[in-house]
Amino acid sequence: MLATKTYSHRVLIVDDNPSIHDDFMKVFGEQPTELPDLEDFDPDDPMGFENGAEGTTSALRFVSAHQGQEAIELVRTASQNGDPFSLAFVDMRMPPGMDGLETVAKLWEIDPELQIVICTAYSDHSWEDAIKVLGRTHNLLILKKPFDDVEVLQMAEALTCKWAASREAGIKQWQLEELVRERTAELERAALHDALTGLANRLKFNDRLAASLRSCQVSSEPVAVMIIDLDEFKYINDTLGHPAGDDLIRVIAQRLTSVIGTHGLVARYGGDEFAIILDSIPKGRCIESYINALQEAISEQVFLEGSPYRVSSSLGIAVAPGDGTDSSELICNADIALYRAKGEGRDCARFFEPGMDDQLHQHRQWELMLREAIEMNQFQLHYQPLVSPDLTRINSFEALLRWQHPELGLIPPDRFIPLAEETKLITSIGEWVLRQACRDAMTWPFDTGVAVNVSGVQFQNGRLPETVASVLCETGLEPSRLEIEITESVLLLEKSSAVDQLRCLQELGVRIALDDFGTGYSSLSYLRTFPFNKLKMDRSFVQNLDRADAMAIVRTIANLGKSLGISTTAEGIETEEQLQRVVQEGFTQIQGYFYGRPIPASRVLETYFNSQSRLTVPC
Incomplete structure (x- = not known):
């Protein structure tokens, strides 16, 4: 049965x-x-x-x-x-x-x-x-x-x-209710916590800050908001990969939590940015002591992919009630202070001060103006010649960007290029420069080249070779007439990717020059990594030729070019004496005010060329 x-x-x-x-x-x-x-x-x-x-x-x-x-x-x-x-x-x-x-x-x-x-x-x-x-x-x-x-x-x-x-x-109903409670708790945790670190997320941070500020109004105890940004995170993420970047974020999260303990709340605010509420400061301690402890904890050595690394951090701090009495105002002011910390070289902490918001507002105004300049085509190119040591032949012209603002007049590049790089607008600006320089070069004698400076930001999307190839095809310029100038910072930021793209450019027939040579930390090592076509010595050495150490570097760069079989350019030549000294050392190209200042594209032909030959005397 x-x-x-x-x-x-x-x-x-x-x-x-x-x-x-x-x-x-x-x-x-x-x-x-x-x-x-x-x-x-x-x-x-x-x-x-x-x-x-x-x-x-x-x-x-x-x-x-x-x-x-x-x-x-x-x-x-x-x-x-x-x-x-x-x-x-x-x-x-x-x-x-x-x-x-x-x-x-x-x-x-x-x-x-x-x-x-x-x-x-x-x-x-x-x-x-x-x-x-x-x-x-x-x-x-x-x-x-x-x-x-x-x-x-x-x-x-x-x-x-x-x-x-x-x-x-x-029993089944109880089990289902327990399951619902567990799942509800999981969903609530997922809604209020960062999945990677387990820290509070932006929503929970805002709720806690609002509650802390309400308590502050009753107790008059200070409430500090800190916004923390890791300075070297992008470099680690790009060079070691996202898994290593995630490992770093988790380690930093643990360290921040260890410092703050029960005296506040640590949240991941997004990417490599953390936010902290300090609302229970014990007697005998001050906010500055927590800031020092946080920076020390962050900078401790961390092993990623089996190798030791150290990262620094920038901190912005705003303290209620003096710097704000509601959440949005306090967070905004802490963010403004963080922007100041980054602007002052990073690896530092700054408290919010009255007037900082004015500077940020001015910065944003410049960004809006720069975007408008792109839309309204307010940029123009000036060209400076690179000539042979005997001043009898112009080898090429360097394209130098200028911003012709309708009210502020001609704005030099050092005033807006850093902002363009920070906002990534340099990518579209740089593409315009490349295309316009190639078009202008097509109006010059066929054996005259054009040099274009390229920012490290333009390498970040990995499409620079594709863009250059498209421009060359569109304008009809011979690739050998185009020279791309980069600085060592390009290789520092995107080493493997940048080198791969540079090789692709060389395969197109484009020449590659290393600008500001001699000022970086790893210039010599990069000569082994990539076969540059030209070294451009930084103008600071020419300006100090009366110093023995500067002269030794000038001689070394010239000899290095001879040994490697590549061209060497001395920038910043302004006097006959400077010209003679660099020529004696063996530099193969000269650039500077002594021969010619940068001029608009419309004046290049009439200034440097006639129907028969090139000018052979300084302008």
Whole structure:
């Protein structure tokens, strides 16, 4: 026979008449639910209640109570012990104690899930009376006396099964509710925390700051907001990859949390930017001490991809109530202070000061003006010649960018190029310069080249070779006439990617020059990494030729060019003496005011070329 699920139900018989208890035992002991197999038949346990045999639908354990109060104590004890009753048969009349209705009411106060059958004679309370006392419920049935054995068995079977089903449903409901609570907690955590670091996110940070500022209004205790930016994060992310960048962010998050502890909240505000609320400063400590501790923790050595690295940080701090009394104002002022810290060379912390917002406003105005300059085509190119040492031949012209503002006049590049690089506008500006320089060069003699400066930002999208190839095709300029000038900073920022793009440019036939040579930290090492076509010595060495150390560098650069078989250009030549000294050392090109100042494109032909030959005297 197939086995069904076995329940061991406790059944309470509540009646003041002992013979009634015997009657119940006889009823349940003599009526099998189905015929057992002969080998399983037990004459002492025909229903299989005691053995829990296969084929039975329930196992009943009977307990007797002769008065209502006794029943109440039994149910209370059973519930406390985790072995509750499933069903109770309760007599309506049980003198001298409480009657059946009162007993049932007390039992349900202890165990609302208890299934109850009220045993009553026809002369006792009606169903309407029971409803008035107990209310409408699905846990109550009435059994009229004298009762039928089959009716009692059916009630017991049905109600114990109902109790078991309700209990299982209750457990499942509890499990579902627990699951919902867990998932809700997970969703709330995901909504309020950063997935990478586990720190608070921007939403939770703003909520905490609003609460801290409300407390500040009552207690007058200061609340500091710090915005932290990692200075070298982009370099690490670009050179080692995003997994290493993520590792760094996690390490810094742990260090910041360790410093702040329970005295505030650390949040990841986005990318490599963190935000801190310091709202519980212990006595004897100041905000500056936390700032120093934070900077020291950030700058500690960290191992990424098996190699040691150190990063610095820039911090902007605003303190309530002096620097603001609401969240948005305080965060804005901290951000302004951070901008000042970055502008002063990074690796420093700055508190917000009145007037900083004016400087930021001015900075934003310049950015808007620069964007307008791109749209209104306010840029123009000036050209300065690069000539042979004997001043008889112009090899090429360097394209120099100028901004012709309608109100401010001609704006020099050192005033707007840093801003263009910071805002990434240099990418579109640089493409315009490249295209216009190639167009202008097409109007010059066929053997005259053009040199264009390219910013490191233009390498970041990896499409510079594609852009150059497109411009050369569009303008028809021979690739060998185009020279791209870069500084060492290009290779520092995007070393592997930049070198790959430079090789692609050389494969097109474009020449590559390393500008400001001699001022960087790794110039010589880059000569081994990439075969440059030209070295342009920084003008600072020419200006200090009377110093022995500067002259030694001039001589070294000239000899280096000879050894490597590449051109060398001396920039900043303004006097005859400077010219003679660099020529004696062996420089192959000269550039500077001594021969010619930068002039607009429209004047190049008339100034430096006639119908027969080039000018051979300084302008």
